[in-house]
Amino acid sequence: MGTLDRVMDHFSESDTRPEYACLACENGYEVQHHVCPECGGYRVERNDW
Numbered sequence: 001m002g003t004l005d006r007v008m009d010h011f012s013e014s015d016t017r018p019e020y021a022c023l024a025c026e027n028g029y030e031v032q033h034h035v036c037p038e039c040g041g042y043r044v045e046r047n048d049w
Contacts, residue, residue, distance in 0.1 A: 020044050 018028025024041030033044045 017047060019047060021047055 018030055020029045020032045021027065021044070022029070022033075022036040022039060022041050023043040023045060025036060025039035027036065027038045028047075029037075029044065032046070035042060036044055
């Protein structure tokens with residue numbers, strides 16, 4: 001199971017899933033950040049990738 005899969009497991013079917021997720025700290029965001037505001041990581045990717 002990859003990091004993005006773990007991020008998606010935090011959200012149930014009824015929850016609105018975030019559009020983007022940080023692959024370092026696994027926080028989800030509605031907009032893409034170049035640098036994660038939570039951990040400073042540079043890997044904020046779309047969830048459908």
